[in-house]
Amino acid sequence: MNKKVSLGARRRAVFVCGCIEVVLVLLLVRLFYIQMFMAPKLQKAAYEQQTRDRLIAPERGDILDRNGVAIATTKTVASISVIHAQVEDAENVAKILSEKLELDYNETLEKVNKRVALMRIKTKVDKKTAEEIAALKLKGVMVDEDILRIYPYNTLAAQVIGFVGKDNQGIIGLESKYEEYLKGQKGKIMTQTDGRGRELKNSEQNRVAPVAGYDLVTSIDINLQQYAEQTIEKVVRGKSAKRGSIIMMNPQNGEMLAMASYPGFNLNEPYKINNAELEAKWDSMSQKEKNDALNQMWRNFNINDTYEPGSTFKVITSSAGVEEGVVSEETGFNCGGGRTVAGRYIKCWRSPRSHGSETFVQGVQNSCNPVFMDIAAKLGSDKFYEYMLKFGFDKKTGIDLPGEAVGIMHKKDKIGPVELATMSFGQSFQITPLQLIRAISSAVNGGRLVTPHFAVGLKDENGEMAKTFEYKDAGNPISAETSERMKKILESVVATGTGNKTYIPGYRIGGKTATSEKLPRKSGKYIASFCAFAPAENPQVIAIVLVDEPQGVYYGGQVAGPVMKELLSNALPYLGIVPEYSEEELEMDGVAPVTVTSYVGKSVNQAKADAVKEKIAVEIVGEGESVVSQFPAEGTVINQGSKILLYTG
Secondary structure, eight states: OHHHHHHHHHHHHHHHHHHHHHHHHHHHHHHHHIIIIIHHHHHHHHHHHHEEEEEEOOOOOOEEOTTSOEEEEEEEEEEEEEOGGGOSOHHHHHHHHHHHTTOOHHHHHHHHTOOSSOEEEEEEEOHHHHHHHHHTTOTTEEEEEEEEEEOTTTTTTHHHHOOBOTTSOBOSHHHHHTHHHHSOBOEEEEEEBOTTSOBOTTOOOEEEOOBOOOEEEESOOHHHHHHHHHHHHHHHHHTTOSEEEEEEEOTTTOBEEEEEEESOOOTTSTTSOOOHHHHHTGGGSOHHHHHHHHHHHHOOHHHHOOBOOGGGGHHHHHHHHHHHTSOOTTOEEEESSEEEETTEEEEOTTTTSOOEEEEHHHHHHHTOHHHHHHHHHHHOHHHHHHHHHHTTTTSOOOOSSTTOOOOBOOOGGGOOHHHHHHHHTTOSSBBOHHHHHHHHHHHHTTSOOOOOBOEEEEEOTTSOEEEEOOOOOOOOSSOHHHHHHHHHHHHHHHHHSTTGGGOOTTOOOEEEEEEEEOSSTTSSOEEEEEEEEESTTSOOEEEEEEEESOSSOOOHHHHHHHHHHHHHHHHHHHTTOOOOOOHHHHTSTTOOEEEOOOOTTSBHHHHHHHHHHTTOEEEEEOSSSSBEEEOSOTTOEEETTOEEEEEEO
């Protein structure tokens, strides 16, 4: 009996020992797993439990014009936060912070009492106020580095540049498009704490410095941008128009020199509405209505909206006709005031009068609708549609701005004789102003479809170019030979045709006017526009002016033509394009070439006095110090009596 008991006891003991061994093995395996695989995660969790991190905003990169002038820059400010676990007297802290930061006491107290790791009280605090708060050494109150985005020129290129939100993230424009390069990397301050989140005595703070963002170098010239904005504002106000815009581009490489839209808005106050009528009823508007109004104010008409281009599109019809050989400079046409197409009578703009017999070149000069209807008919709908695609009207231009729209075109199988006729002179389809200026550029730059763009490159914190952006052409709609012929034809439009109000002695300028009737027809609403390039023999700048719903006289040549003349009269000398006068021009009244001396560094008053002596009119452009900063350059040649711009600030 005793042997049986002893044997059972031994078996139980062996079983228990075996279980213990298994448990020990499992524990060892678990310990090995924790040490080898879970250690980093647990160490991180322990570190996070024992420390508090406060993020430091990095310095956002500047946005620079082509001459290195900052259009958007960053100012160092501070952010004020509280760590609830470290606050000793919440009421006193709330009282001091609300007074110093001009905040509501009750709201501040509520934030101070929030049981969270870190509560932000206010950002974008000026350095003086932040230093005053830091000097008080309030327990639990943290004063950290922050940044404030500054736009020195306020409204300059607002829809292009864009702005940042409270978190310093780009909202629209270049600020949004190049966010990844501009934003930099956040830094942080790490503080050791106990289990309750209180800072340990004699503990050191570890600081990981933020990394500044890259500076974005653009092709914008602030002097041309300022003048474009002043010029379009003047005509919009003078004609009581709805809005207006100007684009200036280098047609050879797609670099955007200026893109102006009026009305604009102040980049330093992007949520302040620019419409007096809306501002008066702002408080009674719903949030959706407010958002819609702001989005409309921020829209860039040049790339976000489409319109019927009207007669400026005749450049494309002409180019296709010349390229396909269905028309030459001397081809004859007859305008009887219109054409009957598939039973529908389509008028010439001059109807009830007519242009009579004319050559193709005269038809372009006269902007005669029947001429272009005939060319389109000779091309046929398939070939005409093919050129629409070649010139890129079915796709985005690829400009480096968010929200670009694309043209609204007929489907190929829906283009009948009437649609083809109206399309030939820029009606019954819609495109963006940028699509049009790009297409016309290809007609005069040798036939290359360039990619419009603003970004040139990125500079690092040492001012060295860290990256250069490259842009490819998108095809060759026409040959170089056709382009040469088109330049001469379009030059004649300015010399003797509908674009004569843009004629400037000494400069060979080509271009095309347009008067687009808006939908619905017969509404009495028009868009007056003009696209011009210079010098005609080797275009270095192309510009388009659009005035939406001008009151009174609304024809493109009469409304947009003088605007273009004023724009180019100043832009061409500024760009270093020297006038070359013919003998006939030198004999014209009021034409006397003058070589101006440099006014840079002179006071505005002194520059004005010198200009009077040289019989030159001046206009001040810019804000800031009353000292001339740029233009005219030494040796600039202009017409005596012409106006030059004095840039200040």
